[in-house]
Amino acid sequence: MVIIDQKYYLLFESQGIVRHYAPHEAIFMEEDEARYTYLIEEGRVRVFMNSKDGKETTLEILKAGRIFGDASFCEHSLRSVTIEAVVETRLVVVDTRRLVGVLHEHEELMVLMFQHLTESNQRMTHVLKRLIHYDATQKVADFILTSSEEDGTLPFTQQEMSECLALNRVTVSRVITKLKQQGLIQTSYGSIQIRNKQGLKALL
Structure with missing residues (x-):
């Protein structure tokens, strides 16, 4: 970027x-x-x-x-x-x-x-x-990949993500939980960090 x-x-x-x-x-x-x-x-x-x-x-x-x-x-x-x-x-x-x-x-x-x-x-x-073309999981994965900093940290809130992806907050939260369980990201209060970039790309 x-x-x-x-x-x-x-x-x-x-x-x-x-x-x-x-x-x-x-x-x-x-x-x-x-x-x-x-x-x-x-x-x-x-x-x-x-x-x-x-x-x-x-x-x-x-x-x-x-x-x-x-x-x-x-x-x-x-x-x-x-x-x-x-x-x-x-x-x-x-x-x-x-x-x-x-x-x-x-x-x-x-x-x-x-x-x-x-x-x-x-x-x-x-x-x-x-x-137009991505489902909810693909939208969230793509947003994380394209919007994260060089160190893999996503500088946006889940509310901001939901607004950009035309998804409700509950759906975004559910997808993030699934990606975390799959070991693709890690989360802490107010932040998301990429753990497996290739795994996220494979979802697209």
């Missing part, structure tokens, strides 16, 4: 504004004008869509070091999703026109941004595949 290194945080801050968001506070909504790019310095945000009947479908939860709002790179575009803070969150908000100028002066950051945006598109395609 491509993460923006903290050494670039001050550069973003010099071009934008630091803003703090409370849990469940909206950052932007579907159909809003897309003018700004956002860097998460602290916290997590939830990306979701609303159906006409008001049902929410969570697409992804983004953590520190991730960038979102890339629709603003296209002129006169509108937001296609709603994004809100999950926990207390600190963002740098940058007018995308200013950011483009900065990227011309910092080639390494430009390459990193392109990699980040490409990966984001690939991840969204994978998320749709998971929602």
